[in-house]
Amino acid sequence: MRTQVAIIGGGPAGLLLQQLLHLAGIESVVLEQRSRDYVEARIRAGVLETSAVRLLEQVGVDARMKREGLIHDGFALAVDGQVHRIDLKGLTGGSTVMVYGQTEVTKDLNDAAAARGTPVIFEAQDVALHDLKTDTPFVTYAKDGVAQRLDCDFVAGCDGYHGVSRPSIPAEVLRSFERVYPFGWLGILADVPPCDHELIYSNHERGFALASMRSNVRSRYYIQTPVDADLADWPDDKIWDELALRLGPKAAASMTRGESIEKSIAPLRSFVAEPMRWGRLFLAGDAAHIVPPTGAKGLNLAASDVHYLSEALIAFYAKGSSDGIEAYSAKALARVWKAERFSWWFTGLTHRFPDTDTDAFGRRMQRAEIDYIVSSRAAQMTVAENYVGLPY
Template identity: 60%
Template sequence: MRTQVGIIGGGPSGLLLSQLLHLQGIESVVLERKTQEYVLSRIRAGVLEAGTCDLLRKAKVGQNLDMVGDVHSGIDIVFNGEACNINFTRLTGGDTVTVYGQTEVTRDLYKAREAMNGVIEYSVDDVAIHDLHTTSPHISYKVDGQDKQLECDFVVGCDGYHGVSRQTIPHHQREEYESVYPFGWLGILSETPPVSDELIYAYHERGFALCSMRSPTLSRYYVQVDAGDKVEDWSDERFWDELKRRIPKQAADRLVTGPSIEKSIAPLRSFVCEPMRWQNLFLVGDAAHIVPPTGAKGLNLAASDVHYLYEAMLAYYQKGDKQGLENYSDQALSRVWKSERFAWSLTKLLHYFPEDGVFTNKMRQAEFDYLKSSQAAQSSFAESYVGLPY
């Protein structure tokens, strides 16, 4: 099989790139390791930057987003019970974020690709990338034990942290930077009304907590847990009791609890691979970088990668201009590192670190006090949270 762009990974970034390219007459094939049902069963982030929303609209998959997406003009930061509201609209001149689950984004993209007869191969195995130094690289893989091969002009790795794409780059050609945090996030999804109209990010001496939502009747909550904790260690009752301890009393008093319909623990890490391009391979999203979810940047960074690569490929195929492809890694990494900084600093501010002493905790308190008292600090925070311009 022959195509112009071979995309490894059928999550939101791979599907979004395929959809955008298709609308411009550029062919692609998406290879996905799992089934569509499995991909759609994964519960992920749900806060979209305005730039991500605009990109989805450009891809003609913004109709449901615009109908049911929950637009937010701010968030509440709470530190040991003391609250600071960050009003994005006032601080940035009108910017907002939209709560719309990654599962819904992915479902919208699948429907669009299927409606346009986009080629997606599921349940692929033994994926390997070959001849990247040539003008005709190819991807070998298996489906149901049958050997297959996809020839293309470019290979795009949207296959996540554990995928084959990044590992294809020789060790001596790539640098990897990582910080692993000594805790995870225990998250539950419940069919209950959200406790607040805005997201609540809370620091407590027992650990971090986040109150989020998916819809007026579907809530998403998180608490910081030890890295070694297991989901089975946490009954629903234990989770709700712990959440109530960590959020402001007014919120705890009005919290509606109920059975969890999904429960999982996510480890936290910061990770960046450089470069994001090697020969005719381009890395996108989690294949190149991981951010702790504190700053709501994971899916949004993948979308900005897609933006840069899509624009570069459009220039190449329509004008023969290779400059965007040459600059892709530097351009994407510039935004990646700024977002990594924001997510790292917010994680440091709002989480309990067992190794921290009195001095560090005093600095954490001073950082919150400065954020609460300084409009300049709030403006900087808001600018990063709503998303830096592409």
């Protein structure tokens, strides 16, 4: 089989890239290791930047998002129970964010692929990339136990942190940067109304907490815990009690408790791999970078990568220009590092670190930073600009 672009990974990055290329008349095949049901069941982030929403509109998969998604004009920053609102819309001249789960984005993109006949091959095993430094790269894989070969012009590696794409770049070429945080997020999903109509990020002496949602009847909450915490030590009632304490009395009074339908502990890290292009291979999304979930930049960074990559490939096929291909890595990384900076900063602002005990210098610095944000419109504008997403 032959195509123009082989896309490795059937998550939102790979599927969105395929739809952008399809609208430009460029053929592609998506290879996904897992089943469609598995991919669509993965619980991920749910806050979309303004530009990510526009990309989904561009590929025509925005109808359900606009019906079911929640537009947020701001978010709250709580400090030991005192709540301060960041007015995103007012501070940025009209920009907002959309609360719409990554699971739902993936379902919408899969439906679009099926409707348009853009091929997505699920349960593709033993994927390997070959001849990436030549003009004739190809991909091998197995489907239903039968060896397959996919010839192509380019390979887009959208297969996440544990995929095969990034390791296909030689170790002497690839450079990685990483920070591992000394805590995790214990997340709980429950079919209860959210405690507030906007997100609440809380810095409390007992640790970070986040009140979020997936809809008006499904809530997503998080608390900071040791990364090696045992879920067995966190029954639902204990989590609800801790959330009520960390989020403050106003949120606690509006909180509806219910049985969890999903519960997990996720480690936090910042990670970037450079370069994001080697020969005919491009990295996009989690294959190239990971951000802590504070500020919800993961899916949004994948969307910006795909935007830059699609533009580069469209220019190559439409005009014979390689300028975008040559510039892809540098252009994508410039935005990646800014998002990494914001996520790192926001995590540092809201979480308890080993040096932020009640009377420690680090804790006082957190309070001084928050006091400055609360009292300065200029500081709030900087926060808001980064939260709604820097322009592509």
